[in-house]
Amino acid sequence: DVKVTQSSRYLVKRTGEKVFLECVQDMDHENMFWYRQDPGLGLRLIYFSYDVKMKEKGDIPEGYSVSREKKERFSLILESASTNQTSMYLCASSPPWVMNTEAFFGQGTRLTVV
Amino acid sequence: DAKTTQPNSMESNEEEPVHLPCNHSTISGTDYIHWYRQLPSQGPEYVIHGLTSNVNNRMASLAIAEDRKSSTLILHRATLRDAAVYYCIPYNAGGTSYGKLTFGQGTILTVHP
Numbered sequence: 001d002v003k004v005t006q007s008s009r010y011l012v013k014r015t016g017e018k019v020f021l022e023c024v025q026d027m028d029h030e031n032m033f034w035y036r037q038d039p040g041l042g043l044r045l046i047y048f049s050y051d052v053k054m055k056e057k058g059d060i061p062e063g064y065s066v067s068r069e070k071k072e073r074f075s076l077i078l079e080s081a082s083t084n085q086t087s088m089y090l091c092a093s094s095p096p097w098v099m100n101t102e103a104f105f106g107q108g109t110r111l112t113v114v
Numbered sequence: 115d116a117k118t119t120q121p122n123s124m125e126s127n128e129e130e131p132v133h134l135p136c137n138h139s140t141i142s143g144t145d146y147i148h149w150y151r152q153l154p155s156q157g158p159e160y161v162i163h164g165l166t167s168n169v170n171n172r173m174a175s176l177a178i179a180e181d182r183k184s185s186t187l188i189l190h191r192a193t194l195r196d197a198a199v200y201y202c203i204p205y206n207a208g209g210t211s212y213g214k215l216t217f218g219q220g221t222i223l224t225v226h227p
Contacts, residue, residue, distance in 0.1 A: 092215075096212075
């Protein structure tokens, strides 16, 4: 089975902390994505990566950075966590867009910043 | 990006067919129509996609209007496990989209026993 695994299901962090959310996929996919999901706002794209060491901003990149040192791993970094970053974070991976095929999502990490 | 319009919510009874509509009147000629669903407390999962022709797979059928301005996801016999939020997503299979998915608000499907 295809698997996109997020390192934590639930996370509680303090304001100002540096937070790392890790995502690993086992399908050798080129593309990886980070979304956040909030009630009333739906899923919004934060950052994505189409290759190792490549990254592109999504729709809401402010306050976040990402790292992709290996093909299977895509990390989302909150440099200084704030309460407005309390959210559900979802990672996804997919083959190159030319294959026009499905994306696979992880189970999500519910982050609470206090 | 093409905009989509879906009903906020729909209800069905178990074992009955469900037709979930989506309006995407601004879709471009190269955009595919992808459908995902999100079960409670889970990440979204792929359901089906198509370009012009109707499509079937083990999960559902996709009927695409001739003018491509709308589509309908058909669940032939709803089960309780089909209760989810369903998203209709125009998918740009070209340019610099890199396979990004832009989610709208989706349709909350409730299935009654």
